[in-house]
Amino acid sequence: MRHFPAFLDLRGRHVLVLGAGEVAERKSAPLAAAGALIRRAGRFDPALLDGVVLAVGADAPEEDLLALSEAAQARGLPVNVVDRPALCSFIMPAIVDRDPVTVAIATGGAAPVLARMVRQKIEAVLPPALGALAALAGRMNAAVRRALPDLGARRRFLERMMTGAPADLALSGRIAEAEAAFARALDQAETQPVGFVHLVAAGPGDADLLTLRALRLLGEADVIVHDRQVSTAVLDMARRDAERIRITDGPAGSAALLMRLARDGRRVVRLTAGHEHDDDAAALTRAGIPHATVPGVAGSA
Template sequence: MSSVPSLFPVFVDLRDRPVLVVGGGAVARRKSAALLEAGARVTVGAPALDPTLAGWVRQGRVVHVSGVFEAGWLDGAWLVVAATDDDGTNRAVAAAAGARRVWANVVDEAELSAFHVPSRIRRGPLQVAISSGGGAPMLARAVRERLETRLDDSLGPLAELLTRRRHRIRARLTDIAARRRFFDRLFDGPLPALLRRGARDAAERAFEQALAEAPAQSTGSVALVGAGPGDPGLLTLRGLRLLNEADVILHDRLVSPEVLDLARRDAERIEVGKQAGNHRTTQAQIHALMLEHAGAGRRVVRLKGGDPFVFGRGGEELQVLRAHGIDYEVVPGITAALACGAYAGIPLTHRDHAQSVRLLTAHCRDPSDELDWASLAAGSQTLAVYMGVGGLERFGERLVAHGRAPSTPFALVENGSRADQRVVTGRLAELAERAREHHIASPALLVVGEVAALADTLHWFGAPPLGGCRPEALPHAA
């Protein structure tokens, strides 16, 4: 467990509120300047002040309390900053503040601080704050420097314009969903470019036109979005944008928390997970949820692990949406076979070993009847099997019974692309035994074919494969 605290980010209104700064040197001066900028009434307590602070006292901008820190200095203060070079004084400030429930920051002492001052980027009234929880301030600074080059200067005047027009927008667009879509269209329209060029009058006209044309009521829609295998870096840009526009997210059990964390914070999240033997949400209930929320004018994202059209029942869901006249779109995702193969170092096709790849699932009502075992047992192909691990023994036995060699390599990829990815390799005859030995659990993908042996030497992500079928034993492996 991390020793860095999980801080709650908050922006504090300090206008005309008393704040104490303990210390009289350069650090205290910098902290006082930031507090004055926020409108705070700053009192500086120290035996002596640097020239700039002393000048601010003469100008009446700050109040000076001369002497060594006393707990009484905290009377009436909303928060305090300890900015001295004396550890004992800083600890005394933190202790006294804690006893009085006054928020305290001790400069460069994260463990003594009840609040932290983040690295900050400003574009007019728009601010972006970055914190490492006090554990890695240099990293926070590096992130700030990168963002400084990416956040356009037009954001400042844009924030000022929207602040001036806030009440008009709310009066014109009382429906929250309609208001949100207005902003989406506004940000994608000509307004930011006009502000960037300094064309303020043209920007005002563009805003007025956009507001006048904005629909007062929103219409619902559904987007089927592939979340990929779990690594949030594999989510498509279009999928990310839709997650940030969604009002409601209906997500599968296999969608990783890291992907869900990319969505809008105030979007309603509804898990509609299904797994073998535990259908907590039926497909009919999922259809009903999509129709209910889209019918109420909401933007719905149906977020599916992998790809919506690969064993995801996306086709069935589109048929329901089309039958009810609901607008929809589909955003593909990286399916498990591609991701697990790539992250395990397994090329699904290879000039020497596999000229084709077949995607299949063992989640049939009766796999022994519905799968073409004779075709699956043929050589020179790769099988990528989406399945519950409970069917491994039967699957391996059926392949061998129909002619696939017991020595055929396999690889089981558990939690492919995620931080806890595991890969187990071996020969087909020992598939079930190896899975039990290593307690393989869902989600896991089975790869069967000569290419699976390449995982032992081509792996690059996570821990090396467990067990093995060395590719040197394969023909043409070189």
């Protein structure tokens, strides 16, 4: 990853757009939509950078674009020159806007057309009212934190809300009903999480051979317990903030660890490079720990 993605708060802040043509107009529009105060100029003067937080170069003479890039970077200001990656310190992505949900797609300046194609695919998948669901979650955030101080319980509750009846109602535009359903569910929510262990087989270790269920569980787990043979590519499919623990002391240590994590209310994925989970499953059964086995792809042993 060459460019680190970040979202800037531009409300009420000045942004320089250098250029006077159609491309400059097109680049100005999303910046203005984000609340930026657009400073437009056809030719470059270093004084134009006074008080701005970033700069964009579009329809301007070559010498002005070069001067803009050099001067902005000398001041530590982010600068983008359209279709000139070598002159850029940041990339303007293709954007899917479901305010307050924003999805940005970039190719590092290598293939802007591809970024737009990916954006179109995402646009077709994300409901137009997705922002209403995010806004609902935002309004309920303080109440959820008060009712569910435990992070695990809070995360699980919110995951259910984002896929349950409140979500369906919000996406249908029935906001008042969605808020009522959300509040009712919160009143009945479990304040302490219940631990569970999924014994997941990763097959030979290729990330693209994981089952859909395995991918879903990796995205939901609080902790990933894995063998050293499990590849980095597979581990990268897990949720970014999930704890990762590599087993180093054999089956007995694995079972004891799984029991402790489950009793702490954690959602655990025990990930092996092959298909064998018999020892862990037997130990969890004897201890009365709720668990389930998720086989790998058939024939991938």
